[in-house]
Amino acid sequence: MFAAVLIALANPAWAADAIERLAVSDMQAFRLGQLDWQAETSLPPGAQSxxxxxxxxxxxxxxVMLKFPPxxxxxxxxxxxxxxxxxxxxxxxxxxGKTFDKARGEVLQAGDSFALPAEHAHYVWTEDEETIVQLIATGPWGISYLDPADDPRNGSKR
Known part of the structure; x- marks a missing residue:
């Protein structure tokens, strides 16, 4: 599945079609220091998008850009x-996987990327510094926590 995602992303026809569907009408530049950061309520408190x-x-x-605290x-x-x-x-x-376990993951540095197939269970974390990532995806986007108690939209403060 992962290879299929990478092949699809590498296909110039798919990439051109995806960019066309973005419907960008004018050239825009985005600078991290000038973005309109908002609280991201679908993620645990502290995330901004x-x-x-x-x-x-x-x-x-x-x-979308996502900013996470240390x-x-x-x-x-x-x-x-x-x-x-x-x-x-x-x-x-x-x-x-379905269980948060840093020992079973890897830490990516600035400039690194990863792709995930649909419905693939995963978890992420930051180290001792603020982290900013760029997310490219297809909507309608959603997030489903494996443990509903982890979902901040349900009142969770974990």
């Missing part, structure tokens, strides 16, 4: 569609 292009609640490709965990969860994450600043731990 800045939407660059597209709309995560609608069909189609979107791009020592920040996101419990095991899945997404309905594939996604690609690129670390822009800091370090991001990434683990696969």
């Amino acid at each position: 800045a939407l660059l292009v597209g709309n995560p609640s609608q069909d189609g490709v979107f791009v 020592n920040y965990p996101i419990p095991a969860h899945t997404h309905p569609f594939s996604e690609v994450i690129t670390v822009l600043k800091g370090k991001l731990g990434n683990g696969m």
